[in-house]
Amino acid sequence: MPHDKGRIYGSFKKICIPESELRSEAEILKADLLRIQSGYYEKTISECDVAFHIILLYLERRVKKHPFLRMGKKLPNREYVNDFLEVVRFYGMPDTVRYALWKWHLNEWDIRLIDYNPTSLEMLQTQSQGIRFATICWEEAISGKLVEGKRDAFEHLLHDLAHAYMFFREDYDFLGQKKFFKSMLVDFQHYQMYLENDPIFKEKFEYCISDMNSHPAHLQAYWNAIRKEAGIPILELNV
DSSP: OOEETTEEOSTTGGGOOOGGGHHHHHHHHHHHHHHHHHHHHHTSSOHHHHHHHHHHHHHHHHOSSOSEEOTTSOOOOTTSHHHHHHHOEETTSOTHHHHHHHHHHTTOSOEEEESSOOOHHHHHHHHHTTOEEEEOOHHHHHHTOOBTTTBOHHHHHHHHHHHHHHHHOGGGOHHHHHHHHHHHHHTGGGGHHHHHHOHHHHHHHHHHHHSOOOOHHHHHHHHHHHHHHHTOOOOOOOO
């Protein structure tokens, strides 16, 4: 959990700020956030560009010096988004975010920007179709609050894009992941009774179908392990 008892953890901790500073930051960024939000709802800019502008907005606010690393090359004008994303590296975060944005902007990865936190079943349904959600929580961004008490709105978006990278990357077998999630969706009804009666299994099950992107062999191993732990007979997935 990135924010826990006043301490910050995780892959993005270098560019996170204390919860106590979020509200004042939100006041400073409010006008820009409202402008980007307007473009999102009026569909005057693409979903990918919305995410791109949000990331640049927060990164330039939080990193006073060198928020963008050039990797030995001159940075193109940011208005040329594809060229900019191909060359730039973002300070303080894994390159997964930049790469996912780039592939999204090239229309090679099917990422959809939504404005709410989807249910685990919604995530399972979309991933079974080869789609990955990324969420921008406008209310929390504009008010300077944590999303579900865990991450600020900026990091929440980065987290989703990092997961999109893990979903679509070739060496993590995108088609295999899609097939796994499709099989999980088909067999979902077989586990309803266990989900209703076993909160520990439910928590791990929902993590598996909504917040775990890895090689299908790892997904299958985890799925087998949590069923064994819960004493649930292991049925073969419909593949």
